[in-house]
Amino acid sequence: MDKEKVSNLQLCLMMYLMIGGTSILVVPSFTAMYAKQDMWISPIIGSVFGFFNVTVAWLLHRRNPGLTLIEQAQRLFGKWMGSILGIVFLLFQIDAIGLITREYAEFIVQAFLPKTPLVMIIGCIVLTCSFAVRSGVEVIGRFAQIFGPIFLCFVLAIFLFLLAEYNYSNMLPVLGTGVMPSLKGSLEPSVWFMEFIFISSVYPSVRQGGNGLKGGLFAVLLMMITMVITNFTCLFLFGESTANLTFPFLSASRFVNIADFFSHVEAIVMALWILGGFVQISMWYYTLALGTAQWMKMTDFRPLVFPVGLLIGVFSIWVAKNFQQMLQYFPTGGTGSSIITLLLLPILFLLVSLVRGSGTRN
Amino acid sequence: MQTNEKVIFSDHLQENISHLKQRYADCFDVVFHDFNCGQTPAVIVYFMGLTDSDMINRYILEPTLKQISKDGGTTLGDFCKCLPVSSYTMIQTMDQALMEIGDGNVVMLMDGEDRAISLYLAKWEQRSITEPEAESVVRGPREGFIETLMVNVSMIRRKLKSPDLKMKSIRIGRFSQTEVVVAFVSGIIESSLVTEIESRLTRIDIDGILESGMIEELIEDNPYSPFPQLQTTERPDVVAANLLEGKAAILVEGTPIALIAPATIFTFLQSPEDHYQRYYIGTAIRWLRYFFTFIALIGPSFYVAIVTYHQEMIPTTLLLNMTKSREQIPFPALVEALLMEITFEALREAGVRLPKQIGAAVSIVGALVIGQAAIAAGLVSSPMVMVVAITGISSFLIPHFAFGISIRLLRFPMMLLAGFMGFFGLMMGLTLILTHLFALRSFGVPYVSLSTATRLSQLKDILVRVPSWKMNTRPRTGVWNRYRQGANQRPGPGRGGRGR
Numbered sequence: 067m068d069k070e071k072v073s074n075l076q077l078c079l080m081m082y083l084m085i086g087g088t089s090i091l092v093v094p095s096f097t098a099m100y101a102k103q104d105m106w107i108s109p110i111i112g113s114v115f116g117f118f119n120v121t122v123a124w125l126l127h128r129r130n131p132g133l134t135l136i137e138q139a140q141r142l143f144g145k146w147m148g149s150i151l152g153i154v155f156l157l158f159q160i161d162a163i164g165l166i167t168r169e170y171a172e173f174i175v176q177a178f179l180p181k182t183p184l185v186m187i188i189g190c191i192v193l194t195c196s197f198a199v200r201s202g203v204e205v206i207g208r209f210a211q212i213f214g215p216i217f218l219c220f221v222l223a224i225f226l227f228l229l230a231e232y233n234y235s236n237m238l239p240v241l242g243t244g245v246m247p248s249l250k251g252s253l254e255p256s257v258w259f260m261e262f263i264f265i266s267s268v269y270p271s272v273r274q275g276g277n278g279l280k281g282g283l284f285a286v287l288l289m290m291i292t293m294v295i296t297n298f299t300c301l302f303l304f305g306e307s308t309a310n311l312t313f314p315f316l317s318a319s320r321f322v323n324i325a326d327f328f329s330h331v332e333a334i335v336m337a338l339w340i341l342g343g344f345v346q347i348s349m350w351y352y353t354l355a356l357g358t359a360q361w362m363k364m365t366d367f368r369p370l371v372f373p374v375g376l377l378i379g380v381f382s383i384w385v386a387k388n389f390q391q392m393l394q395y396f397p398t399g400g401t402g403s404s405i406i407t408l409l410l411l412p413i414l415f416l417l418v419s420l421v422r423g424s425g426t427r428n
Numbered sequence: 429m430q431t432n433e434k435v436i437f438s439d440h441l442q443e444n445i446s447h448l449k450q451r452y453a454d455c456f457d458v459v460f461h462d463f464n465c466g467q468t469p470a471v472i473v474y475f476m477g478l479t480d481s482d483m484i485n486r487y488i489l490e491p492t493l494k495q496i497s498k499d500g501g502t503t504l505g506d507f508c509k510c511l512p513v514s515s516y517t518m519i520q521t522m523d524q525a526l527m528e529i530g531d532g533n534v535v536m537l538m539d540g541e542d543r544a545i546s547l548y549l550a551k552w553e554q555r556s557i558t559e560p561e562a563e564s565v566v567r568g569p570r571e572g573f574i575e576t577l578m579v580n581v582s583m584i585r586r587k588l589k590s591p592d593l594k595m596k597s598i599r600i601g602r603f604s605q606t607e608v609v610v611a612f613v614s615g616i617i618e619s620s621l622v623t624e625i626e627s628r629l630t631r632i633d634i635d636g637i638l639e640s641g642m643i644e645e646l647i648e649d650n651p652y653s654p655f656p657q658l659q660t661t662e663r664p665d666v667v668a669a670n671l672l673e674g675k676a677a678i679l680v681e682g683t684p685i686a687l688i689a690p691a692t693i694f695t696f697l698q699s700p701e702d703h704y705q706r707y708y709i710g711t712a713i714r715w716l717r718y719f720f721t722f723i724a725l726i727g728p729s730f731y732v733a734i735v736t737y738h739q740e741m742i743p744t745t746l747l748l749n750m751t752k753s754r755e756q757i758p759f760p761a762l763v764e765a766l767l768m769e770i771t772f773e774a775l776r777e778a779g780v781r782l783p784k785q786i787g788a789a790v791s792i793v794g795a796l797v798i799g800q801a802a803i804a805a806g807l808v809s810s811p812m813v814m815v816v817a818i819t820g821i822s823s824f825l826i827p828h829f830a831f832g833i834s835i836r837l838l839r840f841p842m843m844l845l846a847g848f849m850g851f852f853g854l855m856m857g858l859t860l861i862l863t864h865l866f867a868l869r870s871f872g873v874p875y876v877s878l879s880t881a882t883r884l885s886q887l888k889d890i891l892v893r894v895p896s897w898k899m900n901t902r903p904r905t906g907v908w909n910r911y912r913q914g915a916n917q918r919p920g921p922g923r924g925g926r927g928r
Contacts, residue, residue, distance in 0.1 A: 174852055178737065178738075178850060178851070178852065179737070179849065179850060179852060182849070187852070190849070190852075190853075190856055191856075194856050194859050194860055194863075197860060197863050197864075198859070198863045201863055201866065201867035202867075204866075204867075205863060205866040205867045208866040208874075208876065209862065209863075209866065212862075326743070329743075330740040330741050331741070333734075333737075333738040333740075333741050333850075333851050334741070334851075336851060336852075337851045337852075337854065337855050340851075340852060340855045340856075341855055341858070341859065344855070344859045
């Protein structure tokens with residue numbers, strides 16, 4: 067379908083940004099809710115699911131080369147069952163991308179443009195991303211290659227700029243109440259890590275000879291490091307009260323003050339964040355548009371870009387009545403549906419693929 | 429050209445001449461000169477002003493009347509061997525004859541011959557080679573292309589003497605029949621690029637080509653893009669350097685501006701001098717240029733966004749001063765910025781078009797308009813004047829005019845976005861521009877080719893300017909002929925000399 071190719075490095079950074087942007091936005095407070103002072107351990111535990119899912123996606127890709135999850139479903143389960151499983155993925159995706167777009171829009175409205183209507187922001191984001199998606203995976207790859215490192219650098223920079231403000235005793239006692247709190251806390255980050263299964267939409271576009279498994283695993287590692295750093299920043303700065311903040315990392319960035327001149331950098335933080343967010347939404351958008359086109363057996367996904375974009379805009383308003391409701395959804399329904407769609411279904415895919423084995427391989 | 433069918437010469441001189449005369453009806457500057465070559469009647473046809481009549485007298489008529497009549501050579505073949513003219517071609521069709529005459533050559537017809545001979549005696553007035561005005565350098569060759577194609581070709585040939593430097597000629601334009609030359613170095617260039625360029629050139633079908641800009645517009649990949657997709661230059665050394673990097677040059681008769689394809693965004697941010705200066709300086713200047721290109725694009729919009737939406741970012745003392753100076757201004761920052769930027773562009777344009785004597789007047793008035801007077805009049809605030817001035821200067825740091833003007837143009841939508849949505853709008857604009865840049869291709873080569881550089885060596889001439897002895901590989905050529913120089917070129921005592 068798509069002759070455009072991305073490199074292994076681009077794959078890695080695309081996946082990093084696809085998951086990364088929102089993870090540092092809301093995840094620290096969810097983790098802090100359960101894990102308290104052990105919140106930095108939770109992403110490490112959660113990343114297990116990331117490594118696992120990337121491996122599953124890679125094995126599926128090796129057994130069904132050149133096919134995305136949607137196409138694999140039809141190949142493994144036949145026409146009817148495959149279509150039903152395909153639409154499960156698509157519905158999950160449109161719900162997820164609606165949530166992501168909404169998160170960004172709420173973030174911008176709450177923090178910076180309080181008088182601007184939400185719909186306006188959502189419309190702008192979706193429109194901008196739709197141009198990137200129409201240009202294809204190669205263009206998103208180039209975006210990721212430039213913004214991935216910038217994104218990582220800015221997370222690191224905020225961590226380092228705040229060194230003077232930290233209260234390191236916040237992290238004590240380590241594992242004071244046993245492993246359970248950090249395990250519970252890891253549930254939320256692990257949902258983010260599970261989303262790495264969508265790497266299978268990009269695998270067919272990776273240039274021949276690239277070791278996609280390594281790229282994917284490296285992306286998970288980067289993601290884990292990023293999450294640990296953000297959690298450390300919030301923990302050292304706010305302690306357990308991180309749980310009460312909506313956007314803890316943004317609040318942390320407000321504390322940056324260098325030589326009384328370089329202060330109040332949150333607008334720049336937001337700007338860089340948005341750049342990462344554009345890549346993130348474009349990636350989800352691309353996966354969804356591509357998946358829908360494959361589900362409908364179309365040869366090109368480009369005619370679907372604008373209709374899908376409209377749906378994304380609408381869904382991002384439908385997903386929740388207000389921001390509080392949306393935040394409520396993440397640790398409750400969101401986790402459940404994610405585990406079913408992103409963890410159990412791929413395992414099922416892999417099992418069926420293993421059972422049918424050589425029969426499906428031509 | 430009225431007909432497309434090929435008219436072949438007939439045996440009879442009179443028929444040929446009458447056909448030519450019919451085609452050249454009402455052309456006062458065409459000359460038909462009858463004379464006898466031995467016993468055979470002959471005619472030479474040429475344009476006054478395009479041909480050196482002195483040379484016609486000396487090298488065609490004089491030997492003909494003196495010698496050949498004695499020897500009695502009466503065929504064209506014999507005839508041209510006796511002439512002291514170094515270069516000639518036999519031509520078979522009437523169209524060919526018309527083209528040769530149009531080029532300023534002398535076409536000679538003889539009775540009893542169904543062909544003609546074209547003698548290269550073209551000579552017309554031309555500008556002498558001068559320093560290129562749009563691309564001046566402190567260090568580097570001082571010669572620039574001129575309007576005559578053959579001179580330009582010779583300037584490149586003088587720099588690259590190898591027979592691998594190929595020059596292919598194509599005629600474009602129904603009426604202008606402009607000669608266009610595609611130059612490349614075989615063995616370095618990918619052959620598919622040459623075929624692509626040639627096929628794009630041959631499909632052009634318009635009345636006339638007056639400047640290479642018209643060709644550029646007809647062969648670029650994305651005709652709707654605001655960015656130039658071919659590099660333009662009037663420097664032979666730039667053309668030669670690019671040919672050695674595996675690119676192709678397109679030279680057009682009648683203009684000193686050559687085109688180079690494919691182009692990437694970085695070619696527009698490099699000056700030939702980067703490679704002639706020391707590499708530390710080259711690298712530093714390159715980064716200065718990148719930075720100010722960015723400022724040229726987002727300078728005013730960044731200011732508008734900060735003043736309108738993100739005042740908390742400004743250090744307090746500065747904020748107080750700025751508020752004080754903005755207090756008197758009736759406009760919002762966006763209007764103020766648009767006002768000043770448009771005025772600045774108008775002044776710049778006026779300065780470019782006017783004769784030099786009046787240009788001074790413009791700059792005096794300009795200094796008043798964008799300056800203290802504007803602040804005193806209460807129209808704009810002083811920080812705004814600073815921003816406009818810095819942006820203006822930064823846009824002049826871009827070495828290629830065409831790219832600079834694209835950036836200047838994009839500044840305006842960016843200002844609007846920043847004025848309406850602050851940093852978010854700014855980022856949206858940047859993302860849109862980057863999306864376009866990332867998707868853009870010039871002759872199949874990605875415009876922003878940072879990402880195709882899987883090997884770091886591709887960045888050697890982009891992020892930094894590494895010393896010449898380190899630039900071992902050519903950018904983006906096939907696997908063959910990757911190395912542009914011998915190994916171990918680093919100089920030093922004991923290398924090359926005796927090691928004193």
